[in-house]
Amino acid sequence: MKLFGMLDSPYVRRVAISLELYGIKFEHVPFSVFSHFEEFTKVNPVVKAPTLTLDNGQLLMDSTLIIGFFETLAPAEHKLLPKETKTLAEDLSILGLALAASEKAVQFVYEHKLRPDEKQHQPWVERVTGQLLAACEGWNLALKERNNLSGAIDQVSITTAVVWSFIQHMIPQVLAERQFSAIEQVTQRMESLPEFQKYSWR
Template sequence: MKLVGMLDSPYVRRVAISLELHGVQFVHEPLSVFSTYAEFAQINPVVKAPTLVLDDGTVLMDSSLILDYLETLAPTDKKLLPHTPDARAQHLQVLGLALAACEKTVQIVYEHHLRPAEKQHEPWLERVTEQLLAAYSLLEKHLAQATGDYLNQAALTAAVTWSFTQLKLPTLLNADAFPNLQRHARQLEQHPAFKQYPIE
């Protein structure tokens, strides 16, 4: 398999780490949707990161869809989501919050770095920031109550997202107000799979 995309994307990074944890052999091709657009388009004309090219040439995109496919391949001892409906719903709740925080972080980063300052819409930025804070506040509460296995899809996505927000928007949040998230991310960033695919 070939994973296409840069590790500065939290979506690419969560897939790379998940592939490693699932025990799937793959090649990482670090193409940018910006600087190497044409080369990326030759693999996937939609130019969406992450893109996963399967051994038979099938092209998958969108991190959640890719991970859903990988979950079907994983043996029981390497699955990253629980099988039973109630447990899975709990994990998906946390995963949804982490992905919402990720999406809002990306929106703010793009607004600041891709849109000219005179065209930035402050009311929209304020709203997205409120959504980001809400997602992280709820994640903080969930992590305060977390027990059991700490390395699952919800947990790793929360850690990847928090590290991404802290790197890209270091002054937006008061990190000290989220001690559980900080501790959680620090712990997982020490895992070999996280270290093998570090945030860029």
Template sequence: MKLVGMLDSPFVRRSFITARMLGIPFEHQSLSVFRHFDAFHALNPLVKAPTLVLDDGGTMVDSSQIIAWFEHLAGPGKSLLPAEPADLQRCLQLTGWGLAAAEKSVQRYYETAVRPRDVRSPDWLERVTGQIRDTYAMIERHVGDADWLCGARPTQADITVAVAWRFTRFTAPGLVDDSDYPHLSALATRAEGLPAFRAADFP
């Protein structure tokens, strides 16, 4: 299998890290949907990152669907989702919040770095920025004092939240401060020290 996309995308990066943590063998191909449009289009006409090119030549898109497939391939005992219903509910809840933070951060990046200045919407930018901060504040209240969000080991919630935090800090320096989200910041630091995260590092 081949995972296509740049690791500075939170959705590509969470897929990459998940595959590594589940022990799924794959090849990574760094293609940008902007700079390498033609090459990406040749692999997948949707030009959507991440794209997973399957062994039979088919493609799969959307990081959550790709991760669901990785979970299936990993088999019993390797899941990054807790088995206990209460822990699973918490994990899915926090994963969803992490995805929301990532999505809003991507929207903010496009508005400030991609869209021409004369057609940017200050009202939209203010709204999205507020949503990012409010989402992280909600996550901060649910982090707690344990090393990981949903048990004794990292889960998909830890991956997604930490990846989103890194992306926001990378694309919008100063937007969220460690001192305002100390538990979340500490969680992200622990996650970034894991081998799978280090393998998915980007400049």
């Protein structure tokens, strides 16, 4: 089994850490969608990271779909999402906010790092920034209400730490004047774990 993609992608990193916690053995292949484009096309013509090739040759992509597949296979002691419907819905709601923040952060990065200054569309930048801030505010509040800031290792805490670390590394200036204490607390706790250290990209 091989996981293709760079660990500076929050989506690749959340899959790598999740697989580690599920107890799944895999090889990480650090292909970039930019600098390894041609090589990546031979694995997945769509060139989407993360891409996971199963031992039977089946190809999976999209971090949430990959994680969902292994969540269904995981024994009870390795599951990262709750079984109870109400609690599951609450966790999925938080994950939606965290992943929305990730999506908007990636869009912000692409707009500023890949597009020349004269080609950047300021109304679009302002819109994406507003969406990012709204997602982070909702995400932070939901974590406070969840009251599990120092609790178990689960998919909410994994995704929270991975996405927040990405945002802080790539675009810290966007959120510099705001405090997101619950997100930061979860991130500090998770980033100290050996699974996070093993798949660190810094």
